[in-house]
Amino acid sequence: RGCARLRRAAARDFLVGPRGTLRALVKALKFHLLPEQRGVLGTSRTRPRRCEGAGPVLFAVGGGSLFAIHGDCEAYDTRTDRWHVVASMSTRRARVGVAAVGNRLYAVGGYDGTSDLATVESYDPVTNTWQPEVSMGTRRSCLGVATLHGLLYAAGGYDGASCLNSAERYDPLTGTWTSIAAMSTRRRYVRVATLDGNLYAVGGYDSSSHLATVEKYEPQVHSAPPIQLPRPCPPAVPSPVSQRRQGGAGCPGRVCLQQVLCPPQVNAWTPVASMLSRRSSAGVAVLEGALYVAGGNDGTSCLNSVERYSPKAAAWESVAPMSIRRWVCGPGSVVRAHPALPRG
Numbered sequence: 001r002g003c004a005r006l007r008r009a010a011a012r013d014f015l016v017g018p019r020g021t022l023r024a025l026v027k028a029l030k031f032h033l034l035p036e037q038r039g040v041l042g043t044s045r046t047r048p049r050r051c052e053g054a055g056p057v058l059f060a061v062g063g064g065s066l067f068a069i070h071g072d073c074e075a076y077d078t079r080t081d082r083w084h085v086v087a088s089m090s091t092r093r094a095r096v097g098v099a100a101v102g103n104r105l106y107a108v109g110g111y112d113g114t115s116d117l118a119t120v121e122s123y124d125p126v127t128n129t130w131q132p133e134v135s136m137g138t139r140r141s142c143l144g145v146a147t148l149h150g151l152l153y154a155a156g157g158y159d160g161a162s163c164l165n166s167a168e169r170y171d172p173l174t175g176t177w178t179s180i181a182a183m184s185t186r187r188r189y190v191r192v193a194t195l196d197g198n199l200y201a202v203g204g205y206d207s208s209s210h211l212a213t214v215e216k217y218e219p220q221v222h223s224a225p226p227i228q229l230p231r232p233c234p235p236a237v238p239s240p241v242s243q244r245r246q247g248g249a250g251c252p253g254r255v256c257l258q259q260v261l262c263p264p265q266v267n268a269w270t271p272v273a274s275m276l277s278r279r280s281s282a283g284v285a286v287l288e289g290a291l292y293v294a295g296g297n298d299g300t301s302c303l304n305s306v307e308r309y310s311p312k313a314a315a316w317e318s319v320a321p322m323s324i325r326r327w328v329c330g331p332g333s334v335v336r337a338h339p340a341l342p343r344g
Contacts, residue, residue, distance in 0.1 A: 057125065059086075061107050064094035069113045073123070087128050089121055097145030101152050101172055106133070108154050109140035116141040116160040120170070134175050137168055144192030146199055148219065153180075155201055156187035163188040163207045167217070167269075181267045183215050189280035195291050196311055201269070202293055203279040210278040210299040214309070215269040276307050276316050281328045292319075295326035302327040 058076040060083075062069070071092040074083050089107055096110030105123040107130075109116070118140065120133040136154060143157030143164075155167035163186040168179050187204030194200070199217040203210070275293060282296030282303075291309040295302065302325040307316050 059105055061098045062089060062093035062096045062110065069094045087130055089130050091119060095141040097143045097154060099145045099147045099152060101147050101150060106152055108145050109136060109143050111141040116158060134177060136177055137179060138166055142188045144190040144201060146192040146194050148194045148199060153199055155183060155192050156190040156204060158188045181269055183269045185213055191282055191284040193284040193286055193291055195286050200291055202284055203275060203282055205280040210280045210297060212275040212278045214272050214274060216272050217269045273315050276318060277303065277305055294322060297327045
């Protein structure tokens with residue numbers, strides 16, 4: 001009996017004893033149950049742990065050559081300037097989507113030489129092993145993938161029969177895929193990037209033409225401010241008080257203003273300014289608060305042109321072109337200036 005009372009007291013003290021314990025418990029609960037809100041709910045406690053002294057590693061995953069589709073993978077160590085062969089995926093994948101969530105690398109969908117894939121697998125660099133993850137709800141190759149607030153997003157692609165405009169989201173904490181709003185345009189060879197807490201689906205191919213259009217997805221819930229709508233005044237009621245009320249009872253002939261709350265703007269793709277050029281399979285990267293798009297294919301030729309999008313200006317502008325025309329290129333950004341790059 002004494003032990004039971006002690007357990008009950010310990011449980012009660014856990015909830016109401018130390019200051020902030022209950023608050024931390026509620027925050028953790030919200031973080032797990034509201035994945036679309038993790039961007040605003042995240043704290044130092046929710047950031048993945050990193051090994052001390054660990055450096056960035058670049059992975060080359062799957063892909064195809066002239067006569068084969070590969071499941072082989074390699075990793076480049078920036079500290080030693082060397083490529084290392086790592087464990088191969090369990091499935092050969094070309095046209096695959098690759099993204100990192102925390103300390104794991106995810107290979108999403110793709111094409112194995114016979115069919116388009118819905119399967120997903122993840123790589124653990126500590127154990128040098130790939131393990132299967134929950135499959136997507138739709139087969140996708142030539143898809144766009146990106147990570148945001150610890151969630152993995154897959155958009156567009158090709159299912160073996162048609163281009164797709166559907167999109168879905170994977171939560172590694174629960175191991176579940178959830179459908180999100182479909183894009184307004186079907187996009188194959190689309191590229192997806194994250195900027196300022198939003199997803200951007202850039203260009204692609206819709207089975208008939210290469211696209212310059214761009215869409216933005218905002219995963220967090222934001223309620224629109226209330227608006228004032230006019231409505232007829234109620235019948236006049238003779239009252240000294242009501243007659244003094246602007247737009248209230250006792251004001252025949254006037255129009256009252258009624259406050260209406262707009263529904264939350266959530267789970268929707270919205271169009272933004274189109275690019276200056278049509279592009280599929282372009283390279284995308286984020287640098288200094290701007291979205292850069294390089295190369296790609298416009299339906300006639302490969303491109304060497306580059307443009308960038310500013311969310312503040314809501315407009316695209318051309319920047320210096322590359323020296324070589326590139327299709328399916330992969331740009332990236334680093335913090336340190338490379339010693340080979342000229343200065344000034």
